[in-house]
Amino acid sequence: MSRADAPRNTLASATSPYLRQHADNPVHWQQWTPDALALAAARDVPILLSIGYAACHWCHVMAHESFEDADVAAAMNADFVCIKVDREERPDLDAVYMNATVALTGQGGWPMTCFLTPDGRPFFCGTYYPKPSFLELLAAVSETWRTRRGEVEEASDHISDELRTMASGLPGGGPAVAPGVCDDAVAAVLNDEDVVNGGFANAPGGAPKFPPSALLEALLRNHERTGADAPLATVARTGQAMARGGLYDQLAGGFARYSVDAFWVVPHFEKMLYDNAQLLRVYAHWARRTRNQLAHRIADGTARFMLDELRRDGMFVSSLDADAAGEEGLTYVWTPGQLREVLGESDGRWAAELFSVSRDGTFEGGASVLQLRGDPDDTARFERVRTALLAARSLRPQPARDDKVVTAWNGLAVTALAEAGIGLGRGEYVDAALLCARRILDLHLVSGRLRRSSLGGVVGDSVAILEDHAALATGLLTLHQATGERSWLDNATGLLDLALDHFADPDHEGRWYDVADDAEQLLLRPADPIDGATPAGASLVAEALQLAAHLVPADRAQRYAAAAEATLAGATVLLARSPRAGGHWLAVAEAAVRGPIQIAVACDPAASELLDAARRLAPGGAVVVGGAVDSSELLIDRPRVDGADAAYVCRGRTCDLPVTTVADLAAALERPV
16 A cells, blocks of 8 residues: 555544544544554554543643644654544553553653554554654654664564563452451551641652542541541541642632642643542542531532533533643633732732732742632632632633543542532432433443443444443442432443453452453453552442442342452452552442441431431441332341331441431441441
């Protein structure tokens, strides 16, 4: 095939907004398809694989510098088949080639730039390259491919063999998780805390800092189990620091991706659904546990941000960009003069002091990111100022939105909204979770199998991975507990059965692959057990299996319980060696060592003070159901007592005597383990 025969840019038909952002590039971008790989083989040229995502600032920079440049595009088109991948749509490809990038360079990130043989073996990888360096790299790789082909083939074989050796997942077959494992992991986590600024350092100098959502949930559960003060104090320090700094949008709610400094002042401005869903769960749990007013306010603000800015057709889209009009943070930062221009002299000076906006600024060009280090002394004035600033901000250039709907992240949102709505008495949040779950099932479940994502009501071709099945299943199980509707339980167990049939390692009990056994065969089959920005698929499925085991009939419960126990047992080595890399594992383990706790309330679920209290008082990871006797597996042979609503508290297979008052229920749940 001649170069003239090569297809031109084909990204306009993609179901990924990130790919569509590159549809007008002069680069002849292809999507990852068998035809694209065959084209590279037919032309006998390497594949240039570029992986990124829509909210990625440096992805935009490289696009403007290189992919929109005619000279760079000419070099790319002449000597390579160029393939563009959205990491959020194809996390399997991202996992394979990120492992290669880290192995070859010692670090990873996006945009990811990899050079592959036509059959997908990597031989050179990197991340962002400025235009001059990128042109030099293109020329060098092309020359090496033409003149030293044998060395390229040998290197790609060696790299591929090493990657397959590394892709082992957790060992499996470990001892059952026990309280001591959790306590030791929590002690190690607390030892890493930045007690001055909150959070946990990720690099020398303490920055950048990412929101440790899963770890905070685990610490709350540890406090609930043990009664220890230290885990709750860490949650409070970190929760306050994130909420009062620039990471949280003080005008519209919602959290940015991470802080570029150690003090939570300046964020990297993109806002991701998965961060906000996980943080909503944490702040709602913290508020429910302690009645902390800041936690309650931030939970409400985060939920409102999700509903107002990320909801489309009942489902939740992926992210808001870091940039607006090509400038990072343009929408969000303020100078003292801009505050006075909008608010007038008096309110402008008051707002500058309240939001820590100074003449020197905390961001570029003397501008500041809004912080709220103390509560305003005049709440009515604060609300007037906030509303005026938000209205003025809406007239500025706005960040682009990635309207792609990802199954797993919507599952996280369903769980968080349902828990927040039930625990904080916000029925509209539960309603939003119910609608989202219905829409996802209607659109993303195709011929009995789950898809990864959709755009504008059109489902994509990418098949769902383990995290999609597990996160959605947990959300559906949460809705089943909230509503008592059997359909949510049936749909959840259907997803878990698919996961057990297609993602579980048949040779090692408790180990999981991230991609199905009948999905596209890549260079290797990813099986990453590490909790990152989102929980690992394996830790998510452990949570879902653990919940389901106590909600289904006994003849099915054993399969789920055994799989959950084996999965958690495999994670004990991770919790012992690197607990900060296993935040969600630790949260699930904390629930497991308590039984998990099950609370069954025999009552009229529409009007039961005892059921409301059970939902408010239940520790994280507990199972709570309410209704008439026999309406749930947990309510079989558990009636009201002398005509009064009765709560039955069980830990594993051991149950207390029923209680009929909120005070007695609270006392039963406070017993430490």
